[in-house]
Amino acid sequence: MVRLSTQGRPQKGVPFEATEVAGKTRPHMSHPNVLAIATSGSTPGREYTILRRLAGGGQGEVYLARDGDREVALKVYHAHMGGAEQEAMVRAQVREDMSRTPDQRRFVWPRDLVRVAAWNRWGYVMPLVDRGRFLDLGELQARRGKVVMSPRRNAEAGYQLSSSMRALHLAGHCYRDISRNNILFDPATGEIRIIDNDNVGVAGDTQSGVVGTPEYMAPEIITGRAAPSSETDLHALAVLLFEMWTWHHPLHGDLECRVHCWDLPAKQRIYGDQAVFIFDPRNDANRPNDPDYRGVRAAWEIMPETLRRLFTAAFTEGLHTPARRVTEGQWQHAFLQLFDGALRCPCGAELLWDPAAAGPLRCWNCKKAVAVPPRLRIDTGAAPFHLPLVPDTQLLGHHLRPSHGRGEPPELVGQVVPNPGVPGMWGLRNLSGTPWTFVGMDGATRLVPPQRSAPLTLGARVMIQNRTCTFES
Numbered sequence: 001m002v003r004l005s006t007q008g009r010p011q012k013g014v015p016f017e018a019t020e021v022a023g024k025t026r027p028h029m030s031h032p033n034v035l036a037i038a039t040s041g042s043t044p045g046r047e048y049t050i051l052r053r054l055a056g057g058g059q060g061e062v063y064l065a066r067d068g069d070r071e072v073a074l075k076v077y078h079a080h081m082g083g084a085e086q087e088a089m090v091r092a093q094v095r096e097d098m099s100r101t102p103d104q105r106r107f108v109w110p111r112d113l114v115r116v117a118a119w120n121r122w123g124y125v126m127p128l129v130d131r132g133r134f135l136d137l138g139e140l141q142a143r144r145g146k147v148v149m150s151p152r153r154n155a156e157a158g159y160q161l162s163s164s165m166r167a168l169h170l171a172g173h174c175y176r177d178i179s180r181n182n183i184l185f186d187p188a189t190g191e192i193r194i195i196d197n198d199n200v201g202v203a204g205d206t207q208s209g210v211v212g213t214p215e216y217m218a219p220e221i222i223t224g225r226a227a228p229s230s231e232t233d234l235h236a237l238a239v240l241l242f243e244m245w246t247w248h249h250p251l252h253g254d255l256e257c258r259v260h261c262w263d264l265p266a267k268q269r270i271y272g273d274q275a276v277f278i279f280d281p282r283n284d285a286n287r288p289n290d291p292d293y294r295g296v297r298a299a300w301e302i303m304p305e306t307l308r309r310l311f312t313a314a315f316t317e318g319l320h321t322p323a324r325r326v327t328e329g330q331w332q333h334a335f336l337q338l339f340d341g342a343l344r345c346p347c348g349a350e351l352l353w354d355p356a357a358a359g360p361l362r363c364w365n366c367k368k369a370v371a372v373p374p375r376l377r378i379d380t381g382a383a384p385f386h387l388p389l390v391p392d393t394q395l396l397g398h399h400l401r402p403s404h405g406r407g408e409p410p411e412l413v414g415q416v417v418p419n420p421g422v423p424g425m426w427g428l429r430n431l432s433g434t435p436w437t438f439v440g441m442d443g444a445t446r447l448v449p450p451q452r453s454a455p456l457t458l459g460a461r462v463m464i465q466n467r468t469c470t471f472e473s
């Protein structure tokens with residue numbers, strides 16, 4: 001993270017500095033049971049007991065604290081970092097309820113502003129994240145080969161990340177510092193958490209000094225022409241998503257290899273106005289030809305075509321034209337399609353079926369062609385969504401509206417069930433509260449009331465919640 005600050009240098013010997021011993025942090029013994037008192041937020045006057053230091057950063061230290069019988073995380077700012085502007089930003093954040101939807105709840109959001117009288121400092125309280133379960137991209141990368149996220153879990157993480165960023169942007173905020181350090185992943189499920197939210201600001205507001213991390217900065221930021229905005233967030237989001245699929249930066253190719261001194265002017269060349277995508281189809285100046293970069297070349301070859309197209313758009317026209325960046329909604333649609341289009345080959349391998357791919361689906365493991373089941377094609381208003389239909393497939397509310405994000409629990413709209421009257425035939429049962437309209441091949445229509453089924457007839461249509469859904473093969 002880069003903070004444009006002209007404030008003073010860090011003070012040495014601040015009283016609450018924890019001591020690093022053999023790579024582990026031990027609590028500072030000179031101040032047991034230091035109290036932090038909430039001055040603003042959900043419960044002014046609430047007392048938190050600081051237990052031990054968890055981590056430190058440029059802005060402050062994060063502690064484990066106790067709130068009654070619950071544990072929380074508590075950040076305390078360094079004296080030279082927690083200025084009045086920062087405090088005003090966090091004060092505004094604790095007033096905002098970011099707990100209403102699953103997309104909002106992935107932000108580890110400041111809950112109470114606190115005063116730590118013993119240290120003459122202030123800070124804020126936030127939920128505690130299980131760092132045994134949630135890992136950052138660097139930690140995942142270090143465990144590559146042991147704890148990898150499957151492609152389907154990666155698609156889930158991409159869906160959650162783009163859904164949460166959409167929710168943040170819709171609330172009028174920009175994140176400013178999307179980077180591999182601020183997003184945590186559960187590799188077993190693809191769930192994510194977004195940390196370090198105290199720099200989230202109002203879009204277009206230039207008061208915060210935080211402009212991001214150079215690797216994730218949009219060209220207009222690193223060249224100093226623009227302040228962070230939701231459009232610059234979209235660039236950082238695309239860089240991080242690319243890293244999640246390739247373990248590589250989209251602008252690190254031959255141009256970067258020729259840099260001898262990795263200083264700010266060099267970064268401004270690689271990430272700024274002369275930035276070139278390593279797989280730009282019209283400009284091969286920055287191909288990842290270095291032998292060390294064979295991993296990204298292999299990852300690009302096997303990446304789903306839908307993602308190759310979106311990354312190409314994001315890092316060619318979207319790189320230098322902010323209004324042409326890939327939107328959160330486009331990412332949501334693509335990742336949801338890959339997640340819910342996942343199929344299992346008879347050999348056991350997990351495959352991501354991609355509607356944009358040409359030719360038959362081939363298993364990456366046994367190399368055999370794999371039959372794709374019939375699909376429900378949903379005209380979502382943007383690109384169509386294709387739901388493969390196998391016994392028990394559930395049609396959920398977010399399949400009809402991918403950019404709205406998932407409910408919790410997801411809204412159950414329908415399910416593939418056997419036709420009781422005709423063995424071997426299947427239908428889509430209406431599990432919603434409103435009737436559907438079935439349009440047969442002859443154009444005749446009939447109602448499908450709740451708990452009844454529409455026959456799964458190829459070419460027939462069903463109108464579900466104002467969406468036209470067509471059975472396709």
Ligand SMILES: [Zn+2]
Pocket residue numbers: 345346347348349363364365366367368
């Ligand atoms: Zn196979």
